[in-house]
Amino acid sequence: MTFDPVQVSHLIKNRRSIFPKNYSGERVADEVIMEMLENANWAPTHKMTEPWRFTVFCDEGIESFADYQAERYLKSAGKKPDADRLKKLKSKPLMCSHIISIGMKRNKSVPKMEEVAAVAAAVQNMHLTATANGVGCYWSTGGVTYDKKAKAFFELGDKDLLMGFLYIGIPKADKWPIGKRKSIDKKVRWIKK
Structure with missing residues (x-):
């Protein structure tokens, strides 16, 4: 099985956080959301715990979400x-x-860090899928994320984590930002002997 490495690199390097103020107001097709969720489900997961848990809000559900977090x-x-x-x-x-x-269902058979990493990888899969479809995303850990009483609303238990929210929308035509990163050279150390 082979894939075009240039296309893969291009997709990764063009993934951006695009904030709600830069969304056009157009609705993303539910099929794209389902593709994002399906690809999230293929993230790496130690001992196949698959700890990610998602709740999708759309249409009037978004108003319910806004009201809930304000309350x-x-x-x-x-x-x-x-x-x-x-x-x-x-x-x-x-x-x-x-x-x-974005929720993490805690499984004590593996270290917590591995479960957090698995959920983060699932979100990255969603974000890359969104980018491939011309859809903008922004992962926020604000709002009710740190409110322990909010977990039940998202069907999470006391030991689980509410890791934030992925805000999704079609970006305005001129709002896909150009990325920049410092060189990898100062972030990597090679040991060959």
Whole structure:
């Protein structure tokens, strides 16, 4: 089995975080979302634990998501909630076509770090699939991610992790950013003897 390494490198180097403010408002086809989820399911996973768990919000579900995270924020903010933060929690999701919650179902047969890495690899697979389809994504760990009481809403247990949300949308025509990275030379050490 062979693949075009130039195309693979091109796809990887053109994957970008594209933020909801740069989405056009067009809806991403559910078939693309399903392809993203199917490819996520093929991420590497030690002992085949497949710890990733996703909840997809679309259509009116996005409003439910926005309302839920705003409600959780108000409950945790005390007597003086930040009005700007509250506004952002309610408005940012509405710019998206779909939002996918990213959860990790904890399996104690492997180290936690390996489960976290497996979920991150699944998200990378989703992001690369989105890029190949001209769809923008942004993985955020904000919102209700660190609210322990929010886990139940995403069908996660106490030992599981809510690792954030993948915001998804069709980018405006001129909003696919050009990437830049520092040279790999200062990040790698070779030992040949």
